[in-house]
Structure formats: C-alpha cells, structure tokens
Amino acid sequence: MVTYVFEKNKGEPLYRQLYEFLRNDIISGVLAGGTKLPSKRAFADHLGVSKVTVEGAYSLLISEGYVYSLAKKGYFVEDSVDIKPHAAGKAHASVKEEESKKYAVDLSSNTVPPGQFPFSVWSKLMRNVCLDYRDELLLPMPYNGAENLRESIAEFLFEQRGMNVLPSQIIIGSGSEYFYSVIVRMLGNDLIYAVEDPCYRRIALSYAQNGVERVPVPIDKGGIITEKLKELNPDVLHISPSHNFPTGTVTGPRRRKEILNAFFGANGKYIIEDDFDSELRFNGKPIPTLYSSDPESRVIYMNTFSKTLAPSIRISYMVVPSSLAERCRSVVSAGGCPVSSFEQYTLAGFISKGYFERHLNRNRKYYKCLRDSLISAYKDNPISKLSEIEESDAGLHFFIKLYTDMDDEKVKTGLENAGIKVSFLSDYVACPSKETQHRLLVNYSGLTVDGFLTAADKICDIISSH
C-alpha cells in the first residue's frame, strides 16, 4: 500500500494533500492505469487519517476523471492517464516578439505628445468614477454602452455637429474597425461596398477581411465623383465627407446632395459616414453631416475618440438610423459591449463636464502653432526649392509635393535607410495616376521642428542625387 507523509501545519486540509499525492503519482505513472486503490477504511488506517479524508480525496479524483469506482469492487486508476505538460520552449521558439524597427524620425503616422493628453483630469475623473459608481460599474454593460456616455455624446453631437440624435440611437464600440465588422454583419456580406479612393488603409482592409466585395470610387477636388458612383452602383458607400483621408478633401454641399440622391428611393442602400478627425479642423466650423441632411434615414454615422484623445483609448461610436435599430441590436447584443465600464463612465464625465471641448480647442491651437512653425522651417530650408507644400485645412498632416520623377518607393527606401519613415499619397490609392505621385505625407502631430528638418535635409539629398 502506498504511503504518503502529510504536512500537518501546511494549512492545506489533509484530504487535499492526499488528493495531490495521488494525482501526482497517477500523472507521473507511479500508479499505473488499472491499479486498484486501497479501500477507504484500509487506506485511512494505513495513513493514520480519518475515513472522511480518504473519501474527500477519492471523490475529487473521481470528479476529475483520474479514478473510477466499480460497485462492490472498489477504486481504480483510469487508463491512459499519461498526460504530461510538454516542453513548451521547443515548439514555440520560432515565434519571436515582433521587432518594431525604431526610426529617428517618423512622418508616416501621428502620435500624441504626452503634453497634449489631459492626464491629471483623466486620472481624477477615473478616481471619482471608482468612488461614485461602485454598483453600476460592476453590472454587465448594456449591449449599446453606458447610458450616461450615450447621453453625453448625443449632447456633444447636437452642440458641435448640429445633429439631433437620441441616446438610444448611439452604440458604443472599441474602435472604428469594430464597427466595420458590425456593419458588414448588419447589412450583409453579399453587397457591394464602395470606398473613397484614396482612403484610410484600414477601411479597405477591414472590408476585405470581412469578406465583402468593395470598389474604389475616385475623388476629385470636390469629393467623390458622383457619375462614377452611379456607374458602379454600389449597395453601400463608405465616405468621410467632412475630410477625406489623406487628401483632406471636403465633399461640398452639391456633391452631398447628388450622393444622397443617388441613394434615394433604392431599398437596402446605405451610406456610412465616417467622420473621424472632423473635430480638428482649423478653419471654419465642421460642415453639417450627411446624417443630418438625409431625410430618408439611410446614413449610419460613426466617429471615434482614438483620434481626438489617444490611439490607445479604444472608444468609438455609431449612430444608427431607426430603420436599422433592430438589426443592429441583434448583431451587437450577441457579443455585448466591448468597452470597459470604467472608461465609459470616465469619458462620459470628460465630455459632460466640458473637458472634451476644452481639450479640442487647446489641441487645435497647439497643432496649428506646430504646423505653422513646421511650415516656416520648411520655407527656410533648401527643400522649399525642390518641392511645394500642399496644405489641407483639416487634420494633422500636409503634403510635400516633390519636384522629381524619382519613384515614390525609391525615395521611401532611401529615407528608411537613413532612419526616416515616410508614406506617400500613392500608398493610399487603389487606382494610381500621375497626380497621385510624388506627394509625401507629413503626419506632424508628434513631430519636432528639429526632426522635421532632419527629414527635409535627407529628402533634398536623395532627390538631388537622382
């Protein structure tokens, strides 16, 4: 009969200690499959413990499938209990942590300078949320998000965008990509989705990943070319009318009207108005949304706080017209709201107490000053002889149009070798043309004048030596 030594003062009940001894011996093969275990009474006597202790251990082992009992025969070790954790190191050594190359200067994406995030307010609000909403925080979130956040957003949309929206029409999600996937499930994946050309890469990529057919519709200086739109006749149009990325093109009122007309009267057609970054225009108020202009309620409006607060804050929202409310509810409610209640309550306070508006105003000023100093530095640099700046009025980037016939990819490689990461308009274009060449994108929110000049000098070197 097997013998085990118990540790009386271990703080762990004896039945558990016995359970662990037996389990280890079964796993390691000391007790082979089919072995008959001692009867409870005999084992208890042998080990000097009570019968209840052995009983407790046996019943745990049975419940976990290590041991089985046969009526009137006793307790036996299960066969095939030779499952051992395998050496993980080997199998997985090939998966290395992704090495993200470090660049000295990065013009290819926007980052938020730490000074531009309202850490102290945010931190204070989070602490208050923990104090004030103890009960509410722990409840499962409604599928469409916290009610006070939806109310704050509705208020904000009314004041800032002139939109008349009920809190119940708003759905909270964890970033634009979350909604791209919700939209496909809501509207269907057997439809043709049109996207602007050029557009934000993740929009096209997300639709591809969600398995839908998508067609690019070219834009000119007035926005999407409506003749082309009519010709392609998509079921769904994904558009950023107040600010195409990366061209900054604003879709003017006439084009808007034409777009809405193209979708009127046809059942099952929808427009997705992706309004990201519209809050960061420097001049003029953002123009009215397509959502507000559509009497047929065919526009799904979406926006995100990742652009205006920080990319690592994953809160976005969608405004759903009443005709889609039920379909949206059935798609979203299965997964539940993906955003933590703590952050939803914090953001609700941030908006409703006026911090968000002040944050936007402060950021607009900061980024405008930054852009002005970059452009003034540009003008004093030799690069200004080899290029021109194409400014757009909105967003956190501008273009440098290079006077060169050098291929964009070549310029990019040359700069990358010098530790400078850039992107070109051509990176965002589905159907390239002459006009989409040689336009280098400067995403400047995280840039310093010094970093910008380093890049400018290198750009001069590369295109001069061509």
Next chain:
Amino acid sequence: MVTYVFEKNKGEPLYRQLYEFLRNDIISGVLAGGTKLPSKRAFADHLGVSKVTVEGAYSLLISEGYVYSLAKKGYFVEDSVDIKPHAAGKAHASVKEEESKKYAVDLSSNTVPPGQFPFSVWSKLMRNVCLDYRDELLLPMPYNGAENLRESIAEFLFEQRGMNVLPSQIIIGSGSEYFYSVIVRMLGNDLIYAVEDPCYRRIALSYAQNGVERVPVPIDKGGIITEKLKELNPDVLHISPSHNFPTGTVTGPRRRKEILNAFFGANGKYIIEDDFDSELRFNGKPIPTLYSSDPESRVIYMNTFSKTLAPSIRISYMVVPSSLAERCRSVVSAGGCPVSSFEQYTLAGFISKGYFERHLNRNRKYYKCLRDSLISAYKDNPISKLSEIEESDAGLHFFIKLYTDMDDEKVKTGLENAGIKVSFLSDYVACPSKETQHRLLVNYSGLTVDGFLTAADKICDIISSH
C-alpha cells in the same frame, strides 16, 4: 450688395465671421444657387474690412463647396445648396431606450457584489499608471496588446495553470466574443465547428453570427462523448474541459487523451480550449489544460477577466500555437488591439503585484461561504422536500432538480410573473432529453439568502399547485 454687421470684440477673426454669415445665408436660401457674389475688392470696401478678410472667407467657402469661382468671371453660390438638417425627432421617435425589466430576484445570471471588487487597489493602480506611463499610454498599442500585460499573464499561466507560454503567443482582446469572431476569421468559415451540448449560449450564438456550420456534441458525466465526436468529425472543437457550462462537468484525463487523439494527424484541425471560470474552483487545483497536454500544438487556449473581475471589464486573452501565429497576426493586426492601454497597464500591475491571486483567493472563500449558507437555507426550507440540489464543484452556480413533471417554460413563466428571473438547464441544451429537464439553475454570486428564500417559496407554490 449684402451687408453684415461684424462683432469686433467677439474674439473670432473677421474672415470667419464673414464666412459664417455667408454660409448661413447660403444654407438658408437667402443667397440662392447661381447668385454672383461681390468681387473681393468691392465687398471689402462695402463692408469696411480688408480684402484679405473677404479672400479668407471665400476660400473657406470654396474649400467646403458652398461657392465656386470661374476664371475672370468671379464667385458664385453653388446650386442645390439647400441641405438643411431634418427634424430628427420624428424619424427616430420609434426607437425607444430598451427597457430592461427589473426583477426582484434574478437567479439567471451572475453579478459581482460591489464588496467583491477591489476598488481601492484598482483606483490606486490606475492613478499610478497615469503617472508612470505617460509616454507609453499614448502610443498606438501593438496589435497583440501591451507587452507588460502579456508578460504578467504568461507568468500567471505558468504559476496557476502550469502552462509554459511565451508572452508573444498571447493576444489581448475585449471579451470572449471578440475572440470567437477572430477564430472564425483565422481558421475559416467553411469548416464544421463542434460545441459541447449543453454550452454557454453566447458560444453557439457567436458561431452562428459568424456564419459557420456548428454541430452540438453531447456530454455525459465524463465530458464530451468521444464516439460521437469521431462520428461527427468536425474540423474545430470548442470545449471547456475544466468546467463545462452549465453542468460543471470536468473532462477527465482519459477523455482528454481520446479527444486529442481524435484530432491528431489530421491537418487543419484545431481545438479551442475555453477556460473561463477555471480559477473559481473550490476544491482541488484546476486540472492541467488541454493546451499543455497537446504535443501537436493544435490547441488554442482562451480565457477572460470578465468572469473573475467584473463583466464590465472587457479584457480577455488567447494563447495561439506557433503554427497559427502568422494567421492570427494578419487577422488581428488589421483591426488593432481593441482594449485601452490604460486598463491593460492597470491589469498588468494588478496581476504582477500579486493582487489578482489574492483577489481570487478571497473570492473563492467568499463565494464558498455564500454557497454554503444558501444550501443550508435551502435545507431548512420546504423546497428541500420537493427537489434536490445537484452541486458541482466549480463555478458560481448549482442546480435545483425539481420533483415535478411541470414544463420548464411553465415554471419559468410563473416565476417571472412573480418578479423572479430564472433559467433552466434546458435553456442551454441543443438536443433535449429527459435528463435535461426540471433542472433550475441558481447563479448565486450576487444573491442574498433572503432573495434566494423568496424564490424558493415561490417555486414551492408553483410546483405544489400543479
């Protein structure tokens, strides 16, 4: 010529004021489509402002499409600029805020009592995160989540579950449902997915919503019936071996071996080990994971903090075998990590500083005491004559098997009319049988003894009067 009165001390530049005057008049129709606007010089003289002011206003209106210019002819108001926000109230009045019915007692779902969430520690950690990680917090998150959180989880899995996992194999997501969708995109939607019968409703629902074919595989007291599994021959098996929901069944070592064998040698077959709630077992250590037992690396392991911390904290994770690393990266990186960096850093500290383990220990004790008092109250109540308790060793629920032939739905309706919400085992079953009837589920984490007895009395009334 139109005249506008400027507010000199408004703090808004004159060109903006002019832009707004003109824009309002265009939108409201005062300036009709085709109207020729005054020349810049003449308008400036007329208004008593500089030419630059008029220029600024015109160029904004042009960039937004309200006005167009014709060479040598001047500036004109665009046609079709009659877009007015429509009255939103009417169109949307039919969408009402969802009314979630309030119940006096709810046995159908678990909630976290506020005393069981570590508010003060969580709040302190969040504050520290805001102080310590200013720069890191604002960077875009890697697609697989914050490195320090993945390191903490890898350590935790090693210590608590004996799993040998690299942080690079871990992907952070916003809840189990997020991963169900990732898995379908990663493995394909043309495969047959098997789920346990019964299982957590959202698992089956999520697969349905992701458009895949799914088959239920029945379980008995030892876990999934492997003969049935072989017969159905699915491509993917979704299983919670350490704790089926809601039966609490543990898949024993022999069955585990059989399951792994059934998947060995066949290419493209995968097992999804959904390990939620495994931390809340009261007796014995959680048994080893399938993940650790699989020499072929065909197991995708997943778990969530929504069950162990609070349902409103949306952080879950998945451990991906190296064979799937690239496919996973390409699916997940398109959307980016859906969880806020603030909460990822907070949770990382919560785990690595040992708070999570203490939280689990404390909760295990609390819930065990709560369960014991409920069961003792049950024994003193008349309901104990009309039913028996079926305890399972894990999780935050038990069953009351009712001695009645009354239909589950009828009992449920009777209780709902009395303000008591319940669910039955039969609600979770795909293929019903006699054995899945009359088993009422008691999710007790948020329950009080008093609430439980209210429900027990009502249950007695209903089945006695049948």
